[in-house]
Amino acid sequence: MALGLRGRIVGAVLVTTVATLAVAALALLGPLEQSLRKAALSTLKNDLPxxxxxxxxxxxxxxxxxxxxxxxxxxxxxxxxxxxxxxxxxxxxxxxxxxxxxxxxxxxxxxxxxxxxxxxxxxxxxxxxxxxxxxxxxxxxxxxxxxxxxxxxxxxxxxxxxxxxxxxDEIPAAVDAVRTAFITAALAGLALTLILAIPLAMTLVRRLRRLRQAALRVAQEGPVVAVPEDRASDEVGDLTRTFAIMQRRLQHQEEARRAFVATASHELRTPLASLDGMLELMDDELRGGEPDLDDARALLERARAQSRRLGRLAADLLDLSRIDADVQLRSEPVELGELSRAVLAEFELGTSERGIVSGLVDGVGPVWALGDPGSVARILRILLDNAVRMTPTGGEVTVELSGGRMPALSVRDQGPGVRPEERALIFERFQRGRDTGGQAGFGLGLAIGRELAARMGGELVLDEPNGRGAKFTLRLPAARAPDAGAVALV
Ligand SMILES: Nc1ncnc2c1ncn2[C@@H]1O[C@H](COP(=O)(O)OP(=O)(O)O)[C@@H](O)[C@H]1O
Ligand SMILES: [Mg+2]
Missing domain, CATH: 3.30.450 (Beta-Lactamase)
Incomplete structure (x- = not known):
């Protein structure tokens, strides 16, 4: 059987001690008699007349x-x-x-x-x-x-x-005395070494075994089990503390995962139940002698809206699961102006229907940032969706760009703004403020936006209120503009 840590430590200490003593014995006791005899001879020579x-x-x-x-x-x-x-x-x-x-x-x-x-x-x-x-x-x-x-x-x-x-004739006696003293000291040293090494090795092994058992229990029962405490300021203590940190993080992740699954399934159940109710109503309507087609059409429209909402939820959940799975985002120069114009165009129909003016505040020229183009567009859609929903009819939604070391893209609206107590909360998953702007999502938009921004080395923040409305800003690392040839190819 392979030697355990305890056996190896004690063995190593023992071998080192015995080897040291043996070398000392050879170096000291071997030539001792000869040296004493030589010394006696030279003393005698010195004493001569x-x-x-x-x-x-x-x-x-x-x-x-x-x-x-x-x-x-x-x-x-x-x-x-x-x-x-x-x-x-x-x-x-x-x-x-x-x-x-x-x-x-x-x-x-x-x-x-x-x-x-x-x-x-x-x-x-x-x-x-x-x-x-x-x-x-x-x-x-x-x-x-x-x-x-x-x-x-x-x-x-x-x-x-x-x-x-x-x-x-006193020399052999002196050598004997030295030899006896040396052997006594060596035996005492050896005994002391063992007395110190064995308990040290045993404590070390016991602490490691406790840690191993805790790891096994975490593996079997999940991160809820307690990790033993080890206050010692040595490597094993460090390992135990690191293990405890890992266990706490696992515990947090597990809690977050459970909460997420619970909330997501709850959020899914509600619209599904209402969808089911509408379809049932429609069924009743159509089974009746003379179905009211207008009623049926209205029900169908509501059912379609509900189903679109479920589709958006599915897309949001997919985004979150990608973020949680750490799917690699691209990192390439993105021109924020061009990208903003493209996304704003998608919203044009909806905004003009409601008499909302939306557009890009021009004047800075091309702004290049480093990021994943799809994710930047996704964040802008999330922000515009909220802004348009919050802005009253006839209001204005603007996208503003700025360059510099951290190029920024801001979306400003003329809605009610975010209540001070909700400023942090709205970035959490499944959290919505009191003003949702009517028909709203599931409170996942800003959470997705913030995590995507962080994954690209940037940030998504809510700026301090400055007058009416809200202003959300996405900041990304700057990128050098690709040379003209590369742009032409794109
Ligand atoms: N432009 C805005 N103005 C005021 N409140 C906003 C704005 N954008 C977001 N919020 C608040 O933040 C909440 C969370 O937004 P979001 O994560 O996009 O979820 P959702 O849009 O599904 O509600 C919203 O419910 C709303 O209360
Ligand atoms: Mg939203």
Whole structure:
């Protein structure tokens, strides 16, 4: 089975700790004994008298024949030797006369335990006698290690060697002590690492598992389920909070979707019921002995109006579902003047019937904006439809353009205007104001217009009232006019 997050975290921490300790052990404990031995040797060399000949110069070491003088010389020699031994903390020997076999003759100490001296090979002394140069090295007597130095010097024309041995049997003990301390510290460190890493990994895994369970429940039961709270300011906490944001948005979308479906089906039911009622009336009328044709025609006209209204609702709902499905809009230069004239022409018949004057306030020249031509025309139709409906007979509806960084298209009418408390509301889906201008739509027009505008990177707003009527403005990003050749092709 694949290792879980917990196993991997603990494993990684463990491996890192053990590897670090192993490297430290190799680097520290390996060369420790060697370094200590080298240090002992160099300390001994530093402790040596600078010039042994100086120390022993007054002593005629071998030349005395008078027993009394000899005894006194021996005594001072022993004293000097003793002082030196105390100073360097080891054994000091003075050897003279290279013997035929290369070994020196031991002058001091006289009363040495023979066994000890014999156990020492003094091979370094033999070498020094031969080479005349001092030598430092390691030696061993009965398994006990020591550092040793042999220094040649001359006295009364004769060659001597000063040999010093200092035991270093404390080194293995020191190394042992360091090793024990290191192992203890390493074990303690390892235990501490585990004590810290295991609960950390467990908490992390527990938090992630809670989040996973919440995600599964959202998947099964929808976004209504509560997401666990995680206040920790780390990545898992961030993930949990992000998940909660996502869940809340899903919840809002779900609520909006339900409300939309409920309202839309309600809005559909009412005109369908009235359509059904009219058809039934007409049926009754026509079944009767002498059908009143005028009545029937009037009913038919009302039924057709109702059916047109249902057609508009269907178109609006289709628009909204396209917007909700994020269908990609085109983004191309649109000349607002030309487009306005074309849309205004569609309204001409209706407005002239009611004696309403509608037109484009000219004077700015071509205004190029970036957008989807179909959607811009749709927004203008929505605005003109409202404006014409709201404007009393004989009134005026105008479309006004302005260029600049955000080219604008405004529709102004001479209706009652929008009540201040309804200014925000009328842009919501299925929301209409108190003045609907009589036969009205379903309160979807401005909602569609605003969302289309936003999708094109622009906005649809209700301008502040300035005199009578209302003024809605669509702003879009500016576009550079395509070059003449491209226009000619269109
Ligand atoms: N030009 C206008 N003058 C005054 N009120 C308006 C105007 N345009 C829209 N409104 C208000 O905004 C509401 C919503 O408009 P809209 O979304 O187009 O829906 P509908 O036209 O179906 O009522 C209208 O019912 C009306 O109250
Ligand atoms: Mg409308």
């Amino acid at each position: 600078k010039d042994p000949a100086q120390q022993f110069q007054k002593l005629d070491l071998l030349g005395l024949t008078n027993p009394d003088e000899s005894a006194s010389a021996q005594f001072s020699l022993a004293t000097t030797q003793q002082q030196l031994a105390t100073r360097v903390g080891g054994n000091v020997y003075v050897l003279g006369y290279p013997a035929a076999d290369g070994q020196g003759q031991l002058l001091l100490p006289r009363d040495l335990e023979v066994g000890n001296v014999q156990a020492d090979s003094f091979d370094d002394v033999a070498t020094v006698f031969r080479s005349g140069r001092s030598l430092s090295s390691f030696g061993s007597i009965d398994g006990k290690d020591y550092v040793r130095v042999a220094v040649p010097f001359r006295n009364a024309g004769l060659q001597y060697v000063l040999a010093i041995r200092r035991p270093i």
